[in-house]
Amino acid sequence: MIRRRVKVFAPASISNLGPGFDVLGIAVRRPGDIVTAERTREPGFTFTLQSADPRIPASARENVAGHVALLMLEEIRPPFGIRLTLHKKMPLGSGLGSSGASSVASAVAVNALLSKPLPKYELLRFAVEGERKASGAPHADNVAPSLLGGLCLIRSYDPLDVLQLPVSNRIIWIVVHPDMVVKTKEARALLPGTLPLQTAILQWGNVSGLTAGLISGNDLCLKKCIEDNVAEPVRARLIPGFEEVRRSSLRAGALGCSISGSGPSLFAVTTAIRLADSIAGAMVRTFRRTAGVRCDVYISKVNRDGATVRSV
Numbered sequence: 489m490i491r492r493r494v495k496v497f498a499p500a501s502i503s504n505l506g507p508g509f510d511v512l513g514i515a516v517r518r519p520g521d522i523v524t525a526e527r528t529r530e531p532g533f534t535f536t537l538q539s540a541d542p543r544i545p546a547s548a549r550e551n552v553a554g555h556v557a558l559l560m561l562e563e564i565r566p567p568f569g570i571r572l573t574l575h576k577k578m579p580l581g582s583g584l585g586s587s588g589a590s591s592v593a594s595a596v597a598v599n600a601l602l603s604k605p606l607p608k609y610e611l612l613r614f615a616v617e618g619e620r621k622a623s624g625a626p627h628a629d630n631v632a633p634s635l636l637g638g639l640c641l642i643r644s645y646d647p648l649d650v651l652q653l654p655v656s657n658r659i660i661w662i663v664v665h666p667d668m669v670v671k672t673k674e675a676r677a678l679l680p681g682t683l684p685l686q687t688a689i690l691q692w693g694n695v696s697g698l699t700a701g702l703i704s705g706n707d708l709c710l711k712k713c714i715e716d717n718v719a720e721p722v723r724a725r726l727i728p729g730f731e732e733v734r735r736s737s738l739r740a741g742a743l744g745c746s747i748s749g750s751g752p753s754l755f756a757v758t759t760a761i762r763l764a765d766s767i768a769g770a771m772v773r774t775f776r777r778t779a780g781v782r783c784d785v786y787i788s789k790v791n792r793d794g795a796t797v798r799s800v
């Protein structure tokens with residue numbers, strides 16, 4: 489079936505998940521970005537941005553969605569043109585994989601219009617270029633889950649090798665996005681260049697235990713292993729109220745809480761559905777009290793679909 493006009497939704501993602509810096513990420517159901525795209529008879533590429541935020545680049549070369557689409561078109565050279573619109577729904581610098589969702593939605597939309605679309609996995613190498621554009625680093629722990637859905641483990645970057653792992657449906661993901669901005673590039677600049685061996689041992693112990701907990705839904709694994717001794721200690725200061733909010737989530741019954749991606753959003757997990765709203769409420773109140781900011785809250789189970797396309 490040849491598609492002439494498509495609408496793609498690419499979901500937000502929680503990357504790192506505590507200890508898994510640059511290697512673990514999970515897709516959630518909301519929020520997300522939308523791209524619409526259509527074939528045009530005349531060759532070439534037209535990009536339009538629909539957003540209320542003036543900070544988001546509107547030119548095709550500067551916007552990650554335009555950049556990814558152009559890279560694909562330059563390589564694939566289809567015998568038609570594409571008119572593409574990014575409906576930017578996600579906030580910038582949120583830690584929810586906003587640039588990743590735009591990059592993924594664009595790659596999936598361009599691909600869906602091709603006469604012979606590439607397998608979804610092949611789109612990863614284009615989507616990471618959007619991340620390189622946005623933050624200077626082609627990290628894949630947002631784009632992989634946003635594209636493929638579920639829990640993704642970036643086993644290797646060179647070559648890029650992403651494993652999709654099963655994830656327990658018991659786990660409820662609570663994401664609290666305070667009204668502040670953290671630029672991934674700046675948050676990455678704070679990270680240490682090397683790690684003491686003892687820190688590395690602690691970290692890979694936690695990554696392994698967390699991965700087991702995510703697959704099994706075992707409360708104890710989640711409780712013990714959502715602990716980040718590498719990025720969180722240096723990034724916490726970018727998020728006013730971080731420690732108080734984290735503690736408030738644990739007091740309200742969360743199994744664990746850490747920074748979502750490079751922040752400022754925080755995520756918390758529980759396997760008790762009755763606790764989800766009160767954990768979120770505690771976090772929102774604490775952000776308001778300690779940092780004077782309002783928050784958006786997203787509560788969902790894992791999104792197993794990743795980016796979805798429909799013909800329109």
Ligand code: HSE
Nearest residue numbers: 503510627672749750
């Ligand atoms: N793994 C990346 C980082 C995610 O923590 O810098 C950015 O959203």
